[in-house]
Amino acid sequence: MLRYLPFLLVLALWIYAFIDCLNTPESQVRGLPKVVWVIVILLFGEVLVGPIAWLVAGKARHPAQGGGGSTPSEWHRNHSASPRGNWVAPDDNPDFLRSLKEENKKDEALLKDWEADLRRREEELRRKQENGKNAAGTEGADGTADGPQGKGGHGGPEDTPPAAKD
Structure with a gap:
């Protein structure tokens, strides 16, 4: 061979x-x-x-124009951040990184609004429950109001007492 x-x-x-x-x-x-x-x-x-x-x-044979470099790594170093509009990786693109920061600020503001809305709704629910408890008048040992439908006021099968065994 x-x-x-x-x-x-x-x-x-x-x-x-x-x-x-x-x-x-x-x-x-x-x-x-x-x-x-x-x-x-x-x-x-x-x-x-x-x-x-x-x-x-x-x-x-002429050397590459514009500092091309004799090896691929030299060529990439000389052409990686070209201002001529060549493609740049997202993690090296300042415009892309800036847009991520702006989106992050918008998302944080939206999250804060949602959290504030959630706190407001929880507070309204607490007030309604307290008003309902005060109107019913009695509370059991576990802190739930006794209403006409039994303990907790739901009236479902879990609210009925277990049957006595003979």
Whole structure:
């Protein structure tokens, strides 16, 4: 298997140089016209002269413009917080973080309103129960008023005393 490795590497370089030459704009081709470079790569590809000549002398290679960086991490560092409107992760976007704070303030205010309304309603219920207890007049040992329907005033099956066992 290893005896095929040199052949595969030569083939891979040959294919890469050929595709790179075809995809390179005419303005970036140096030395010879693009058609001649394709012929040189194809004719001298087996001995690596054509592909290596293309990679060394055939294409004008410029470093990335605008501080692109030679590695992916450098590129991301230079392009992560671009003011040109590129996509920014939500946790790095100040507008998104500001909107979260505003929503949080609105939610807290709504929660406070709900809590105040709940306290008000509970207080009204307490007052109504106290008024009802005062009107009924008697209270049992557990603090519930005895009304016409029995202890607690509900009149359900749980309010009836258990049957005596004979």
